Amino acid sequence: MKLLCLSTAEQGCSLAIVDGSILVCEEFWDARLTHSRRLVKMIEHMLENRAFMALGDMEGFVAARGPGSFTGLRIGISVVKGLAYAMGKPAAGVSSLDGIAFRFDHCSIPVCVMMDARRNEVYCAVYHFDHGRLMSKTKESVVSPEEAIGMTSGPVVFAGSGSKAYRDIIEQTADNPEFADRFLDSVSATALLRSLGSKEDFFNCSENRLAPVYIRQSDAQLQFAEK
Template identity: 55%
Template sequence: MKILALSTAEPGCSLAVTDNDQLVCETYWHSRLTHSRRLLSMAGDLFPDQAGCEISDVDAFVAAKGPGSFTGLRIGISAVLGLSTALSRPAAGVSSLDGIACRFSQVDVPVCAMMDARRGQVYCAVFRFEHGRLKEKTDDTVCSPKQAISMVSGKDAVFAGSGARVYETKIQETFKGRARMAPPFMDAVSAAALAWAARTTPDFFQNPANTLVPDYLRSEGADAPRGFA
């Protein structure tokens, strides 16, 4: 199954094409351009040269459905729904936090994915993987950094995402320096990780829970700064 996945949940825009378990190509672009201006250019670069196929050959579409930028999410979801309708292919949504945490599916400690939600809050979920597969995940939530850190049980954990980067000092103080911080280049939501999450979940595209609708986690009141979407 060929999947085109994308994330517009954050300032960076990520697109990836996978073919079953194989990553075919992936691109990431962080600039002052809006997502609406970047998406077409990035897709044009992928198809057909980098992907080795036409976009009409894609079997399914996946998008980050939130949390994240309200405007950014709407742009990405609208693009995927448009492609899905035009090509009569299934489309589904994956949590933006999965697009961070699934990069660490081989670790043997809890993974706390935290995105900066501004207002002194983070979007957060804690994941546990076993033999490369998701075993357990808390509900996505928006909360204070202190509350997010308290969700992690045990003495060791991986912290990743823009929120973990912003509150790294607080995390290390709580874990007395034992927290494993993801490298900065692995903090962003990865389109390839979104595709992997969909690919490894049985009957993913048939499950109504994965319907592609935005999941903002909080009411729209303070979207990202100018240029974010």
Template identity: 55%
Template sequence: MYFFALSTAEQGASMALFEDNILVFESSLFSRQTHSKGLLPMIEQAVESRDGMSVNRIDGFIAARGPGSFTGLRIGISMVKGLARAVSKPCAGVSSLDGIAFRFCYSQKPVCVMMDAKRKEVYSAVYQFHHGKLIQKSPEVVCSPESAIDQAGSNALYVGSGSKVYRDTICSRTHDRAVLSCPSMDGVSACALVVSVMSDNGVFDFENHPLNPVYLRKSDAQIHFEEKTGA
């Protein structure tokens, strides 16, 4: 079976193509242009990388459902839903934070994901893995970086875009005992989205992973509207 995954949760876009549980293509793009301009050529490249492959041979589509960029998420989710509907195949959504955390699923330390949420906040959750398997995950929250650090503690591995924005805060608050990931590993990985919910025999549970956006907080437009109208 073929699975296609896409993340547009942040400024960069990531996509991956799996055959059963084997990764056969992975690509990422960082651009200051809107995702809508670069996604289709990337998808064509991903599909055409396999001889005789076409979109209608893909058995399921997966997308990062958030949290993350409101505009980016809407574009990516709409793209995946459109492709899935066009070929009458199922689609599913996976947490953007899982798409970061599962890059470090063999970490012996707790993994604290901190995705930059702007407004001096981060989207965050803390993961505990054992031999590549998730054994515990805290609720996903939007909070101050200080709150995220206090929840994870000084023995954690800090990953994600927010961990670099607030690097000095992490080092200061943990007295330089925390470990930070390599900056090139901070983004949401389409490959990790699939790995996080795929069984060892390559089965993906689409029914229990609906593709509905998860924002964790209101958009700027909604906040400004409510302030203006007193709603």
């Protein structure tokens, strides 16, 4: 199945096209332009100049559904929904945290994904893999860095923007931390797709419904509640 997948959960934007189990191409942009100004052009460029395919060749669409940037998520999900509707093809959503964790799906020790949620908090989940297969995953949550570290024990790989923002705390508190390379801290469209690999008929799975998952209220909502 030919699939187009994207993530706009963070400042950078990741795009990938696969044909069955074959990765056709993947691109990542970290330019400081809003997703609304570049996303459609990025998709057109990738299809025409990298994949040598047309939009009509796609048999389905996948997007990161959150957590992450509220505005970025809304833009990415809206674009994917629009493309799916226009082409009459199915669409699915995948956790942004999965899009980081599945970069390490052959890791022999647990992976703690920490995305910087600001306000001294991180979006977090801890994953256990066995030769590419997900064995367990904690509930996704927004917690303090200390609480995230408390979800782990023994040797652990820390990944995601939060693992770098709070590296000092992790080094002082965690039992035996290892850190992912910085270029592996972002959500990968390929990893999003890899997380779906073992699922059957994921387009009709409620877990993969294409709707934003913010986990917490926006900063504007939090500020309003504090008044």
